[in-house]
Amino acid sequence: MNLFSSPVMKNLEMALDGSALKQKTISNNLANVDTPGYKAKETVFKQEFERSLNAYRTNQQHFAFSTDRPSSFYVKEQGGTTMNHNGNNVDVDKEMAELAKNQLYYQTLVQRINGKFNSIKMVVKGGR
Amino acid sequence: MGMFDALNFSASGLTAQRLRMDVASSNMANVDSTRGRLLENGEWEPYRRKMVVLGSGESSFKSMFNKAVNQNGNLNGVKVSEIKNDETPFKSVYQPDHPDAGEDGFVQLPNVDPLKEMVDLMSATRSYEANVTALNAAKGMYLKALEIGR
Numbered sequence: 001m002n003l004f005s006s007p008v009m010k011n012l013e014m015a016l017d018g019s020a021l022k023q024k025t026i027s028n029n030l031a032n033v034d035t036p037g038y039k040a041k042e043t044v045f046k047q048e049f050e051r052s053l054n055a056y057r058t059n060q061q062h063f064a065f066s067t068d069r070p071s072s073f074y075v076k077e078q079g080g081t082t083m084n085h086n087g088n089n090v091d092v093d094k095e096m097a098e099l100a101k102n103q104l105y106y107q108t109l110v111q112r113i114n115g116k117f118n119s120i121k122m123v124v125k126g127g128r
Numbered sequence: 129m130g131m132f133d134a135l136n137f138s139a140s141g142l143t144a145q146r147l148r149m150d151v152a153s154s155n156m157a158n159v160d161s162t163r164g165r166l167l168e169n170g171e172w173e174p175y176r177r178k179m180v181v182l183g184s185g186e187s188s189f190k191s192m193f194n195k196a197v198n199q200n201g202n203l204n205g206v207k208v209s210e211i212k213n214d215e216t217p218f219k220s221v222y223q224p225d226h227p228d229a230g231e232d233g234f235v236q237l238p239n240v241d242p243l244k245e246m247v248d249l250m251s252a253t254r255s256y257e258a259n260v261t262a263l264n265a266a267k268g269m270y271l272k273a274l275e276i277g278r
Contacts, residue, residue, distance in 0.1 A: 016273075020134075023266055027134040028203040030262045031141030033255045034148070035182040035206055075202065092258055099265050106269045110276055117277050 003120060012113045018045055018073040019106045025075055026099050029090050036086035040078040040095075133203065134266035140205035141259035147208055148180045148252040152245045159240045162228040172228065175238040177214035183207055214239055 022043040032038040081089045130136070155177050158164065164175030185191060185204035194202050216239045224233035 020269070023269060024134045024137065024203055027137040027141075027259075027262045027266060028205060030255075030258045031137045031144070031206040032182075032184050033141070033258060034145075034251065035184045038184045041203070092254075096258065096261065099262060103265045103269060107272050110272045113276055114278070 009113070009116060012109055012116070014072065016106065016109050016113070018043065019102055019109060021073060021075070022098070022102050023106070026095050026102065029095050030092070030099075032088070033090045033092060035088060038088045038090065040081060040090045041075050042078045042098075043073055043075055045073045132270070135263060135270075137203065137205040138259045138263035138266065140207065142256060142263070144180070144182055144206045144208055145252045145256040145259065149249060149256070151178050151180050151211065152248045152252065154178065155240050156242060156245050158238055159242060161238055162226070162235060164238065174218050174236045175240070177216075177238065177240045179212045179214055181209040181212055183209040 025041050025043045029040050078089065081091055081094075083089045158175040161175040163172040165173045167173050183206070185207045186202065188204060191202055191204050218239050219237040220234045221237055222233055223229055223235045226235045229235045
């Protein structure tokens with residue numbers, strides 16, 4: 001019985017981390033909105049299938065295909081966006097939209113993780 | 129990556145944009161300053177327009193190191209690289225009664241263009257607002273995180 005390390009909790013934690021990193025990326029892009037030559041960055045969540053690609057191992061010493069990394073998101077440069085005359089490709093409207101989305105997403109995650117904790121609390125108190 | 133990085137990045141943006149605004153204001157204030165800098169021969173040179181050069185700080189050691197070890201940490205906010213002088217020629221106006229007029233009656237005036245300064249000012253204001261919004265969003269998220277487990 002794993003009370004605090006259930007898959008749901010782990011996923012929520014990971015998503016919170018990713019959302020926080022996304023917030024940092026957006027802040028950084030907006031700070032560099034007037035920097036010549038700056039290329040906008042974005043946080044991407046790795047596809048879930050990548051982790052499910054597990055090799056069938058007949059021996060413990062065999063390597064697994066996927067390295068089970070704790071984080072499944074990374075920062076990369078945005079591609080294919082329009083470029084300014086000074087080589088800067090930060091799209092303020094896009095960043096603002098991402099900002100609003102990410103904020104709501106984060107709040108949703110916090111709410112969900114709180115709901116999870118409340119359920120546990122309920123059980124601990126014996127339903128009282 | 130530290131805990132309040134998002135706030136720090138936005139703060140660096142705010143500082144940079146405010147500096148841009150300060151410099152634009154200084155340029156505007158000196159639009160008629162014929163005595164901006166004392167030359168070595170004792171003559172005065174008109175005020176030269178100043179420009180702020182921004183850099184992303186990606187060339188810093190910390191940034192290079194993070195890149196090398198492939199961390200999710202190649203974010204550095206913004207920094208002011210330098211304040212540059214605009215080397216375009218001064219405006220020349222015929223005004224023989226001016227105390228700084230030359231032998232030919234022409235006065236050298238600063239190479240400040242109010243139009244350019246206004247555009248810079250607007251751009252700085254808007255960028256400043258964007259950074260304030262990002263800062264408030266990050267603050268809201270950090271506050272929300274404190275509610276976990278309440």
